[in-house]
Amino acid sequence: MNPLFANLQAYPFERLNTLLAGAESNPALPMIPLSLGEPKHAAAEFLLDQYANRESLTAALGTYPVTKGVPELRSAIAGFVSRRFGLQGVNPDTEVLPVNGTREALFAFAQVVLDPGKRSVTLMPNPFYQIYEGAAVLGGSTPYYVPCNESNRFSPDFSAIDEALWSQVSLVYLCTPGNPTGRVMSIEELTQLIELSDRHDFVIASDECYSEIWFDEPPVSILSACAAMGRHDFANCVAFNSLSKRSSLPGLRSGYVAGDARLIESFLLYRTYHGSAMPAHNQQLSASAWGDETHVEANRALYRQKFEAVLPILNNHFEVDWPDAGFYLWPRVDHVMRSAQPDEDFTLALLREQAVKVVPGSYLSRTGPDGTNPGYGRIRLALVAPVEECVAAAQRIATFAEAHL
Secondary structure, X not given: OOHHHHHOOOOXXXXXXXXXXXXXXXXXXXXXXXOOXXXXXXXXXXXXXXXXXXXXXXXXXXXXXXXXXXXXXXXXXHHHHHHXXXXXXXXXXXXXXXXXXHHHHHHHHHHHHOOXXXXXXXXXXXXXXXXXXXXXXXXXXXXXXXXXXXXXXXXXXXXXXXXXXXXXXXXXXXXXXXXXXXXXXXXXXXXXXXXXXXXXXXXXXXXXXXXXXXXXXXXXXXXXXXXXXXXXXXXXXXXXXXXHHHOOOOOOOOEEEEEOHHHHHHHHHHHHHHOOOOOHHHHHHHHHHXXXXXXXXXXXXXXXXXXXXXXXXXXXXXXXXXXXXXXXXOOEOOOOOOOOOHHHHHHHHHHHHHOEEOEEHHHXXXXXXXXXXXXXXXXXXXXXXXXXXXXXXXXXXXXXXXXXX
């Protein structure tokens, strides 16, 4: 058995299941799950029609899929990336690669970048998407949790890292827009990180899968920052994105990695051996999805409607505001539940009393170098259910808060 497995921690939803095991949800109320960030909006009709086409499905099932992706898909991805982020003609042959959703790609990418024979550090935001930690651990690297606190508007505070540590860094994971904070890093922040990469020679892997759920200004990409610096080769930088959130297609498992052609080439070699080619039918559907913006605009409007309805209800009892992007809220609850583990106790009591399921914030973060856990005393709410359910959940959470304040 690989000894590195001993360093893996329980996944947040495994911990949540353990916490709630044996807890009876209020039987008088229908359960409303706001715990999992799984989009519930209906897929666009034109995509469903295409997926159900028997002729194309038959042809796709009769061939082995291409790991590199068919030219139509690579061109669609390159076109989207170029249009959306204002780039000068991303090369579809060398600078993009389709992947089976960003989760597996973010994990696998670390196995390409990290040198198992070298002592290294992998930086990641804290709180964070837990895949980053697992990828670092199984790549033989030491995770370092960069605090994303309210004091720095939930952006990773790279100024807290000293020069000695930077010299050991091999890989930096970003999440912009952030999960669970909703914070979008500015082009100035991204540029500063790229300059640090130049000095210390580390790779930046930017998880941008929430980039299309925005409310005021569309988020920039790490690739946008590269272009602003005149670095059209995207040296040491790659961006990950998917159709799960953008197009409400979490079951399709389709995304991309784009950026530095040298890194893309190595990642393709890894994936050729790894056997992770996207099914041919999914590639056809993905090309159509990346090429259309109308369904994305409709999707974005639904999320706006939910935030407009939910925030006034919650603001009477919690300090919550619009995220820069994404579909999460990240409120403090330790003023409602005054205990040693307020986010856990809030989650458990909320299920029992109001049949609403959320995630304790401390499950999505780690105790950092400063001895604090930035998720302690917070919960994550995923506004993925229909508008009516989100409103009902907010009303129940408000009622719960009134009963405990």
